[in-house]
Amino acid sequence: DTEVTQTPKHLVMGMTNKKSLKCEQHMGHRAMYWYKQKAKKPPELMFVYSYEKLSINESVPSRFSPECPNSSLLNLHLHALQPEDSALYLCASSQDWGSKAFFGQGTRLTVV
């Protein structure tokens, strides 16, 4: 199984809502990532978990809250988002630092 599975595929939420994005991999990878991608732009790194510990937080606003419940799961909790947060949110995993990353299909988020 070389897949990274993200749910939901699409999400529309209001600015006062709380929602969560979910990411799952069963490749035994020790690093998991959240990226944000706007249309026609490159993916931007948000968070990295290595060995289930948060190792990188790229100065992301606190309305985004990551969580890594175990080595296979990664969540991104969303609260009080702004319309400019609308984007494709990609999850990825890799064996370790510097290894090739496998990306999920992403969650297309629209904040209204």
Place this chain on the structure above:
Amino acid sequence: QQPVQSPQAVILREGEDAVINCSSSKALYSVHWYRQKHGEAPVFLMILLKGGEQKGHDKISASFNEKKQQSSLYLTASQLSYSGTYFCGTGVGAGSYQLTFGKGTKLSVIP
């Protein structure tokens, strides 16, 4: 610091060759290449580590020039399936999970 990719876009006919460049003003440890088709996830192509290596598989290969802090991706005898946006991602050190992607090069292969 974001690497600089060139060209921004290129259109090829099937069978033609292309080169995509990725350069950085910072010393690089690694360069990662990914291709993303419209509406899909980025897909890994290859990683090059400092030391000036060259890698390739099938008709896609890449080189890493450590002195110039530049990597080039070579696509030969292009196929329709090569169409997509190519991103280079640069890593700055051993042990670093941080990867900064360039703005991408949109490649369109036409019959």
